Amino acid sequence: MTASTRSAVLSLYTRVFRIARAWQAQTGVMSDTETERRYIVQEARSLFRQNQQLTDQESIKRCIEECEARIEIGLHYRNPYPRAMYLPPMGLATQRGRRLRAQQRLRKQAKPIYLQSHDDT
Amino acid sequence: MAARVLQQCVRSLARPSLRLCPVSAALRAAVAPAVGVHRPVSFAADSRRTRWLGQSRISSVVVLCRQYGDLPPLTLETIKDRVMYVLKLYDKINPEKLQETSHFMKDLGLDSLDQVEIIMAMEDEFGFEIPDAEAEKLMSPEEIVQYIADKKDVYE
Numbered sequence: 167m168t169a170s171t172r173s174a175v176l177s178l179y180t181r182v183f184r185i186a187r188a189w190q191a192q193t194g195v196m197s198d199t200e201t202e203r204r205y206i207v208q209e210a211r212s213l214f215r216q217n218q219q220l221t222d223q224e225s226i227k228r229c230i231e232e233c234e235a236r237i238e239i240g241l242h243y244r245n246p247y248p249r250a251m252y253l254p255p256m257g258l259a260t261q262r263g264r265r266l267r268a269q270q271r272l273r274k275q276a277k278p279i280y281l282q283s284h285d286d287t
Numbered sequence: 288m289a290a291r292v293l294q295q296c297v298r299s300l301a302r303p304s305l306r307l308c309p310v311s312a313a314l315r316a317a318v319a320p321a322v323g324v325h326r327p328v329s330f331a332a333d334s335r336r337t338r339w340l341g342q343s344r345i346s347s348v349v350v351l352c353r354q355y356g357d358l359p360p361l362t363l364e365t366i367k368d369r370v371m372y373v374l375k376l377y378d379k380i381n382p383e384k385l386q387e388t389s390h391f392m393k394d395l396g397l398d399s400l401d402q403v404e405i406i407m408a409m410e411d412e413f414g415f416e417i418p419d420a421e422a423e424k425l426m427s428p429e430e431i432v433q434y435i436a437d438k439k440d441v442y443e
Binding site for chain 1 (some may be wrong): 398399400403404406407411419422423
């Protein structure tokens with residue numbers, strides 16, 4: 167991890183916290199605003215800690231891109247939750263034989279950058 | 288600070304007219320529209336009135352000062368108390384081990400992400416932004432107090 171990536175990551179962290187400080191929910195309800203602020207802070211903390219130990223330049227860059235993508239999408243749609251994506255074709259096929267590997271490859275390919283750190287499905 | 292300078296100006300202005308109009312309400316009404324208040328005026332008025340009466344050399348009951356809704360001026364002591372209070376509230380720091388000179392990374396075992404969170408909490412507490420380049424150099428409560436004192440022009 168070079169000094170430049172370190173400072174980039176820390177400035178992204180501060181940027182997320184600053185966004186969370188001034189966040190207003192789309193619905194206008196005060197409790198939603200509080201919930202979403204807390205969500206942003208908690209999500210940032212957990213994901214940054216989870217990926218803290220990475221040393222590979224490639225994956226660090228991918229995580230930085232993921233963070234920036236989520237910031238941009240969140241600010242644009244005024245929605246901090248990760249944007250849902252469709253299942254790829256053959257995404258839910260059963261685990262039998264040859265179809266398994268093709269299915270996994272399709273799924274990995276179809277997973278957008280802003281969902282990289284999430285391990286569901 | 289600016290509030291003290293203004294108090295001096297009002298004091299010097301008001302001295303000749305002290306005998307004439309012993310009502311502070313008149314002055315207050317005159318300056319109130321020109322002032323943008325951020326804090327409730329009653330709170331600031333009370334603290335200001337008690338301090339003013341203690342400091343003024345005019346031997347009168349009348350309070351002649353502008354009731355701005357401003358915060359009380361910072362001193363090194365208050366800055367230090369507030370910084371330590373905020374740090375004690377942070378859950379990853381052990382309050383018993385916290386000293387003024389304790390380094391975040393070496394003594395308290397925090398990492399750079401925690402240090403960022405601490406600096407954000409300080410920004411929230413004191414109400415002004417700390418840029419990234421300077422924020423990552425602040426590694427102990429003492430340095431934070433020094434930095435805030437520099438930025439807010441607090442000398443002692």
